[in-house]
Amino acid sequence: MADDGTSTALVKRLRDGLRLVSTVAQSFAETTSDYRRLLDVIARNIAEAIPDTCIVLLRSGEMLNIVAIHDGTPSAGPRVRRTTRGGTPVREATISADVLANGPLFMPRIDYARLRTQMIAESVDQLEASQTTGMLVVPLGARGELHGVVWVLRHGTQHPPLDELDLEIVRDLANHAALAISNARLFSDLQRSEQLRAAEERAVQASRLVDAIIENIPDMVFVKDADKLAFVRLNRAGEDLLGLSRDQLIGKTDFDFFPASEAEFFVAKDRETLASTVVVDIAEEPIHTPRGTRWLHTKKVPLLDATGRPAYLLGISHDITERKQAIADLSAAKAATDDANRELESFSYSVAHDLRTPLRAIDGFSLALVEDYGDRLDVEGQRYLARIRDAAQRMAELIDDLLTLSRVTRSELRRERVDLSALAHTVLGALQRLEPERRVEIVIAPGLHAHADPQLAAIALDNLLGNAWKFTSRRADARIELGRLPGDAATTYFVRDNGAGFDMTYGDKLFGVFQRLHPETEFPGTGIGLATVARITQRHRGRIWADGRPGAGATFYFTLMESHA
Amino acid sequence: MHERVIVLVEDNANDEELTLRAFRKSNILNRVVVVRDGAEALDYFFLRGAHAGRSPGEIAQVVLLDLKLPKIDGLDVLRALRADERTRLIPIVILTSSAEDQDLMRGYGLGANSYVRKPVDFNQFVDAVRQLGLYWLVINQAAPV
Numbered sequence: 080m081a082d083d084g085t086s087t088a089l090v091k092r093l094r095d096g097l098r099l100v101s102t103v104a105q106s107f108a109e110t111t112s113d114y115r116r117l118l119d120v121i122a123r124n125i126a127e128a129i130p131d132t133c134i135v136l137l138r139s140g141e142m143l144n145i146v147a148i149h150d151g152t153p154s155a156g157p158r159v160r161r162t163t164r165g166g167t168p169v170r171e172a173t174i175s176a177d178v179l180a181n182g183p184l185f186m187p188r189i190d191y192a193r194l195r196t197q198m199i200a201e202s203v204d205q206l207e208a209s210q211t212t213g214m215l216v217v218p219l220g221a222r223g224e225l226h227g228v229v230w231v232l233r234h235g236t237q238h239p240p241l242d243e244l245d246l247e248i249v250r251d252l253a254n255h256a257a258l259a260i261s262n263a264r265l266f267s268d269l270q271r272s273e274q275l276r277a278a279e280e281r282a283v284q285a286s287r288l289v290d291a292i293i294e295n296i297p298d299m300v301f302v303k304d305a306d307k308l309a310f311v312r313l314n315r316a317g318e319d320l321l322g323l324s325r326d327q328l329i330g331k332t333d334f335d336f337f338p339a340s341e342a343e344f345f346v347a348k349d350r351e352t353l354a355s356t357v358v359v360d361i362a363e364e365p366i367h368t369p370r371g372t373r374w375l376h377t378k379k380v381p382l383l384d385a386t387g388r389p390a391y392l393l394g395i396s397h398d399i400t401e402r403k404q405a406i407a408d409l410s411a412a413k414a415a416t417d418d419a420n421r422e423l424e425s426f427s428y429s430v431a432h433d434l435r436t437p438l439r440a441i442d443g444f445s446l447a448l449v450e451d452y453g454d455r456l457d458v459e460g461q462r463y464l465a466r467i468r469d470a471a472q473r474m475a476e477l478i479d480d481l482l483t484l485s486r487v488t489r490s491e492l493r494r495e496r497v498d499l500s501a502l503a504h505t506v507l508g509a510l511q512r513l514e515p516e517r518r519v520e521i522v523i524a525p526g527l528h529a530h531a532d533p534q535l536a537a538i539a540l541d542n543l544l545g546n547a548w549k550f551t552s553r554r555a556d557a558r559i560e561l562g563r564l565p566g567d568a569a570t571t572y573f574v575r576d577n578g579a580g581f582d583m584t585y586g587d588k589l590f591g592v593f594q595r596l597h598p599e600t601e602f603p604g605t606g607i608g609l610a611t612v613a614r615i616t617q618r619h620r621g622r623i624w625a626d627g628r629p630g631a632g633a634t635f636y637f638t639l640m641e642s643h644a
Numbered sequence: 645m646h647e648r649v650i651v652l653v654e655d656n657a658n659d660e661e662l663t664l665r666a667f668r669k670s671n672i673l674n675r676v677v678v679v680r681d682g683a684e685a686l687d688y689f690f691l692r693g694a695h696a697g698r699s700p701g702e703i704a705q706v707v708l709l710d711l712k713l714p715k716i717d718g719l720d721v722l723r724a725l726r727a728d729e730r731t732r733l734i735p736i737v738i739l740t741s742s743a744e745d746q747d748l749m750r751g752y753g754l755g756a757n758s759y760v761r762k763p764v765d766f767n768q769f770v771d772a773v774r775q776l777g778l779y780w781l782v783i784n785q786a787a788p789v
Binding site for chain 2: 436475
């Protein structure tokens, strides 16, 4: 009944083999890319079914790499040396190469003597050393591609030798595996090319954006190669500035377009930039263009390659011609203003000297006439001479006031801490000494300080308090007050009196030169004082304004600082 | 024998006459030597040109110096007088129409003893001249000659 036993065993092996093939086939059908894990599963299943050692090698270029290795009889110990883990080259006269070239190799009983005549000793030695008695090597091939080989090894004599059925099962599994590998690789190629295409698309878009940015920068942008300094790029602003299209420019150098001296300057700066490998800033350089010479502010930047050597030169040029012109115009205007100021100064000086001299003669000789010939003049004649002297002295006052106004306008402003309260006491004290008979109630807020020019502040208070003194001259209960308004960002000071006041209708005339709101006979004055005060507040970036009513006094408000309110 | 004189450096005839009148009215009786431009002033002090023959015994008790003068202006006259050993101690009063700060500063800077602005009002002018005369001719002790 030995035959029956053999048949039963055979049927079991067939059934096992079929199950194995179907399991593996199904697994492969479900897989797409992770075929390496499945090769591992195959190797394990084969190793268990045979049961002995199974090795799967995959080809990658000219190398064969072990991707799966399983021993069906682990108890037998390591029979395959795993020194080939890093991969071996596909060489002629190795067993794997032979199988890849000529198809399956099936040796149920290895005849080492014969094998040595066919294969190189090294691979045979290895087999013999691991007491391999039989082997079965099939290629992993599908759709004309050879992906690798599957080795099945029989060691010792514990198990029956490998037979045709083993060959069939392994070959079948190898075919399935090869197909799966082909599919997976196809899929991955497809995926990779899809990724590649997307990456390309992104790169194109990014490059388009960079192009658009460079193209639309309103300054000239150019790039030259580091070697010949030939143009490789120019943006639209550059085309407009140079009056050249990029097609005309690219590939050429500065010497093809600009006068030699200009080109030499540009190239020298280019070389300097490339040699120093830092940004070089050229504050201004002239350039010849169809619109005449333009002035540029240029920055030159070395563009380095991966090794740190300059490969290109990037230039960015801002056209400063208009700005330069504006600066030149401005300094010309300033020179003219300075000239005018100097002229004004010498004019003022002459006014002081030359106009006063004849006045002194008019006054002096009028007085001499009165003194020496008074007895021959009647009262009317004496009165006329008195009027001549009055007029001369008044004109002298006018000249002095005009000189003060001009000095206030052109003198340098030097701010320091000024005690306005003390200043007001001084001014009013002097006025009181001139007219000791007058009784005026004086109210000066203590501790009023300003950050102002002391001389100009004194002139301002002199005028404002002098006015208040003058316009209260007809009141028995005269009152003059200096104070500050509470809670202002820019301190507002005020001078208030209860004098003649003024009609607000004419308020805007108060601060003009020679503007007077009262007849000379009523209150004397030149009409320059408030104009001078207004000029002083202006020089301090402050303001002045007034409030008043005829017969009810006036209040003058002023600031000596810029107000941001 | 020394004679103490007042030297008036003044180019304007009106001012000259008024100044002399002011001296008279102030009872200042010293002789007044009038020179009419800066060059003549220097000639007088250094006994040159038209003044080469003047008596070296004339001693200037005070010099009234205008600033705006023909040929050599007042500040240059002042500078020249202060630079010379013979004249560096003579009292010099700047008498001028200008009240410009810079003229004042320059005048004192160059060694003027006093700076007086000529007032337009003749009465004030007489006052000023009287005080000047009183101070420089009577009160002030001049450096010994």
